[in-house]
Amino acid sequence: MNIKAIASRIGMDYDNVIEDFCGDTSEVRKKLESFITDCNFTALESAVEQNDEELIKKCAHKVKKTGEKLGLTDLVKYAAILEDAKSGKISTSFEVLKNEYNKISEILQKEEEA
Structure with a gap:
């Protein structure tokens, strides 16, 4: 996975993320590979389906924090x-x-499959 090549396509603030990870691109790669699991977006979808506003806010916060780590x-x-x-x-x-x-x-x- 070429992080720099996909950064702009996924809305990543590449320079800040690399700086936050002290230049360790392997750690950034690991975070990108675990993004879907870390976000737990299915929990947010479920909360929306149940119309559970408190859970929606909690799950949206988790998505936000996961995205912040990757500069999305x-x-x-x-x-x-x-x-x-x-x-x-x-x-x-x-x-x-x-x-x-x-x-x-x-x-x-697609990047993981390539």
Whole structure:
């Protein structure tokens, strides 16, 4: 997996992430490889299906924190919006976050298969 090559495609702030990981690209690679598991996006989807606002906020926070570690600026922004969303805005906010998450996941999965 060429981290620098996919960074812009997944919305990663490459320079800051590499600095945060003290230049250790192997650690960044490990974090990217475990991104889907670490995010536990399925828990967020389940919370949305159950309309459990407290759990939605908790799960959105986890997605946000996972994204922050990898400098995924758009994912972090959308997760924060969902975390703070009022009941009438949860569905729309979730769909925007889900689209971003799916985009990142698809790119990472293709990279792992290559």
